[in-house]
Amino acid sequence: MKVAFYAPLKAPNYPIPSGDRRLARLLMAALRRGGHTVDLVSELRTYDRDGDPKRQMHLRYKGLAEIRRILDGDYRPEAWLTYHLYHKAPDWIGMAVTEALGIPYLVVEASYAPKQAGGPWDMGHRAVAAVLGRAHMVLGPNRADAACVRPLLRPGAEWRFLPPFLDPDDYPPAPLAGDPPRLLCVAMMRPGDKLASYRVLGDALARLTDRPWTLDVVGGGDARAEAEAALAPVADRITWTGLLEPAALPARYAAADLFVWPAVNEAFGMTLLEAQAAGLPVVAGDSGGVSGIVAHGQTGLLTPEGDAAALAAAVAALLDDPARRRALGRAARDKVARQHGMDTAAKILNQALVDAKEMQLP
Numbered sequence: 001m002k003v004a005f006y007a008p009l010k011a012p013n014y015p016i017p018s019g020d021r022r023l024a025r026l027l028m029a030a031l032r033r034g035g036h037t038v039d040l041v042s043e044l045r046t047y048d049r050d051g052d053p054k055r056q057m058h059l060r061y062k063g064l065a066e067i068r069r070i071l072d073g074d075y076r077p078e079a080w081l082t083y084h085l086y087h088k089a090p091d092w093i094g095m096a097v098t099e100a101l102g103i104p105y106l107v108v109e110a111s112y113a114p115k116q117a118g119g120p121w122d123m124g125h126r127a128v129a130a131v132l133g134r135a136h137m138v139l140g141p142n143r144a145d146a147a148c149v150r151p152l153l154r155p156g157a158e159w160r161f162l163p164p165f166l167d168p169d170d171y172p173p174a175p176l177a178g179d180p181p182r183l184l185c186v187a188m189m190r191p192g193d194k195l196a197s198y199r200v201l202g203d204a205l206a207r208l209t210d211r212p213w214t215l216d217v218v219g220g221g222d223a224r225a226e227a228e229a230a231l232a233p234v235a236d237r238i239t240w241t242g243l244l245e246p247a248a249l250p251a252r253y254a255a256a257d258l259f260v261w262p263a264v265n266e267a268f269g270m271t272l273l274e275a276q277a278a279g280l281p282v283v284a285g286d287s288g289g290v291s292g293i294v295a296h297g298q299t300g301l302l303t304p305e306g307d308a309a310a311l312a313a314a315v316a317a318l319l320d321d322p323a324r325r326r327a328l329g330r331a332a333r334d335k336v337a338r339q340h341g342m343d344t345a346a347k348i349l350n351q352a353l354v355d356a357k358e359m360q361l362p
Contacts, residue, residue, distance in 0.1 A: 071100055090123075109145075175254070184218070205315075276293070
C-alpha cells in the first residue's frame, strides 16, 4: 500500500535529535518492513511552544497551502498516517487531503486534554478534536491516552494499542561490569517536565554519596544550565556528553550498568525502551505509559512520580546487588525482543491499514 506519512511536531528529518524524531523514523521503517511504500508528504512543523494565536493562525494558513500543493500534484496515496497529534502541534493537512481523495486517515499517538479548551492553544485543541472525529483508526503507545481520545471517534472508528518499538539488533548487550557502577540518563534539557525530572534526579543522587557510582548524562537543550545546577551536589561524579546522534547511543547504553530517569509526566519514554534493549535495568518514575515499558520487579524498578527519596532507595538497592542488576537486565532485553520489536510493530500497523481501508464509516 502507498502510505502518506506526516509528523506535525517533528518530521523524521528534523535536524535536532529527539524521541519524537526517532519514533517518526521507526514508524516509517516498520511500515516499509510490512511491505508498504512510505512517502514523507510534508515537512510543515505546526508546533507552537508559547500559545500564540497569531502564530497558530499563520501555521494553519501554511497547512492550507500544503493541502493545495498535494492535491494539485500527481501524488495519490492509498492511506494517510499522521504521527503525534496534540494541541501544540495539530494536523492542518491530513483530514482535508484524505477526504478529498477518499482514503483512510490513521493517527499514531494522539492526546486530547479537555482542560485546554478556551486556553492559549484552543485553536489547536479544537483542530485535534476535529481530525480525531474523522479518523478511521488511532493507535497509541500509551493506554492512558485512550480515555480522552475514544469519545471523539465516530462510530466504527477504533483506538488500538501499539507498543513502543525499536530494532533490538541496533543495541548490543551491556556487560554490567562497571567499577564503580556507571549510571546513565539520556534526556533533553528543556523547561517543564524534563527539567523537573533533572531536579528530582539531582535530589535523589545527592542522597547516595555514601556509595560509589558515576553518572553519564546524554542530552542538551535550552535548560542545560538549570539541569547542571540541579545536579551540582554530585557534579564531581558526572560526565556530560551533550547531544548525541542516535547512532552513537547504543555504545553509551552498552557502557552503563543502570539507567535512571525520574520520568516526570513522561508519555512512555523511548530512552527507557532503548536502555532495556541493551540489557540495562531501569529505575524510573511511574508516570504515563512507563509501566507499559518497564515491568516493575522484572526488568527494573518503578517509584512514585516525583518522589526523590523513593528513587534514591531503588537506585541504592540495585547498586548494592549486582546479581539482581544482571538478572533484571537480561529480562529487560528479552522483553524488548519479544514485545517491542519491529516485526511486532509492522504486524500491528499492517492490520490497522487493512482494517481502516475496509471500514465503511459515516
